[in-house]
Amino acid sequence: MKRILLLLAFSATFIGSAQNITLKKGVVIDSLVVNDTIPETFSLYLPKKFDVSKTWPVVFVFDMNGRGRQALAMVSAAAEEQGYVLAASNNISDTLSIAKNILITSRMFNTVTTMLPIRKNGIYTSGFSAGGRFSTLVPAFIKGVEGVIACGASVANIEVLTSRNPFHYIGVVGDEDFTYPEMLTIEKILSRLKFPNQLLVFDGGHEWPNTENLSKALKILTLAAMAKGYVPRDEAYIDVSYTEDFVTVNRLYSENKPLLADSWLEEMSEIYxxxxxxxxxxxxxxxxxxxxxxxxxxxxxxxxxxxxxxxxEEYNYYLEEDIITYNYNNLGWWKYQMEELQKFQKSPEVLQQKLGKRLEGYVKALVSDNVDVLSAETPVDGEALNFLWMLKTVIEPDNFDSYLKIISYTAKTDDYGTALFYLEELLEKGYANRSELYALENTALLRITPEFNELVEKYLKEARYTIIEE
Structure with a gap:
């Protein structure tokens, strides 16, 4: 298919054999078609200064729920500052195999690099959490990826890394993020493998970095490209960047964050x-x-x-044992552990607060990972999953979905006492979706019992069924 780009004052118009699409600059454009034969789409962001007479670097941003537009919205301000094109697939999914996601990615790569004047040696990948992990896999399967910005995510698979195909890894992570210790370890491993790498640490948790930190990450890629001769050396850009980074160091130290200041100085030694x-x-x-x-x-x-x-290590050991033995009696121990983590978080010592937040995040991620693994097995071990859902109500007491799953499972196994107990717990937490409750799978018989309807009447003021005893 022949493609021609026409640049207007505030938009770029793409004319294809079957479509005429106006690509506005400075906004995220959604639902662009990858090609005419496959129902795949992607989102795109062109900086306001985009000009087809020049070549541009591009960052492919990954969200494992196919939310391309939302993913680009998180990065667009930084891309605007540093002059990067962004693209993100709307079809990537954590329910697909790695092979299928790589094929979707490859097709998107081909479309974007054909449609736009992308700079040779200027292709990068990025993402947050699961999307960040996937972004570290892409260079192993698709040639030409120069670097990766992994936010709140470590390298997905060390085994696929090879010194014959190195890429520039930039990790961006909060010091309250449960992935922070792992990313510190990965930084050392990548250095041993001779991969250029930096780890940018900010004051925060498991969240998308702010524009300042994302902009710093993109700036590092630009400086690396200058050092390799991929783009002309810009002395003014280098001087401004160097000054800004020293300002960041001084600000961190004045805010009594010397460890973050030292970390940034260490990275500056490599960057400059x-x-x-x-x-x-x-x-x-x-x-x-x-x-x-x-x-x-x-x-x-x-x-x-x-x-x-x-x-x-203790969490890993006990969770594995509890799952194997369906050890409901140990839920009290887990409740005690969460109370201990709250003590850390309420400590007057800032570093202990951060420890408590990292460990809480780690427990939640550990349980969620085990739920995903067990849910994918055939046959599914319902009792083990039920234990994990109960554990989720301990570590995430406001996650209504876990209560609903317990009610559904225990009703299915005729354990109405447990189902009613968790129903009341759920209603006490403020759950108020009566329609969802009366449509819950496996609860047809439970829903017509007096006990069920009395609880609904008590907390939601109106039950669907009124039981009349003769």
Missing amino acids: QPYVALDSIKTSRKTLRKSRLFREQNRTQNSLNLKESLIK
Whole structure:
């Protein structure tokens, strides 16, 4: 199919053999067709300065629920600042195999690089959480990916990495994120494998980084491209970036965050090594690491790192045993653990607060991963899943979906006592979707019992059925 791009003042118009699409600049455009024969679409973002007379770098952003438009919305402000095109598939899904997702990705790559003037050696991937992990797999299967920005996500599979096909890895993670310790480990592994890499750490949890941090990540890719000669060296850009990064370091230290300041100085040594003498960076880091505040926090952090590792091992061990034995009696132990994590989070010591938040996130992710694994097995072990749903009500008491699944399963197994117990727990939490409750799978007989309707009447003021006893 022949494609021609016409650039207008505020839009780029794409004319194909079967369609004429106006591609506006500065906004996320959704539902662009990959090709005429396959029902796949993608979202696209062109910076306001986009010009077809120049070549542009592109970042393919992945969301494993196929929400291309939402994914690009999180990155578009940073892409605008740094001059990057963005694209995201609306068909990528964590329910598909890796092979199918890679094929969808490959087709999107081909369409975007044919449609737009994309710079050679200027193709990158990115994503958050599961999307971030998938983005680290893409370079192993599709040639030409120069770098990856993985947000809140480690490398998906170390085994597929090879020094014959290195890519520039940039991890962006909050220091309260449960993936933070793993990403610190991955940084060391990638360095041993001679992969260029940086880890940008911000003050926060398992969340998309803000525009400032995403912009820094894109800036690093631009500086790396300059160092390799892929784009002309821009001295003004380098000087401004260098100054901005020192401002960031000083701000972090003034906010009593010396560990984050030191981490950023370490990354600056790698980023600016091709451009400037590193004396100022080395001197600043040496001075910072001698400060009393840094020494105290570093000593505390090292101690907490060991504690965190031991606690996570304990969680893994007991959860595996509990699933195998359907150990409902151990739900009390898990409740106690969550109370202990709350104590960490209420500590006057900031680093202990962050430890508590990371461990809470880790438990939630661990249980969710086990639910996904068991749900995919054939046949499904319903009793093991029921235990995990009950555990979810302990670690995520406001997650209504877990209560509903327990009610459905225990009604199916005629355990009405447990079903009614979790029904009342659910209603006490504020659940008010009467229609969903009366349509819940496996509860036809339960729904017509006096006990069920009395609870609904008590909390929702109106039950569907009134039981009259003669």
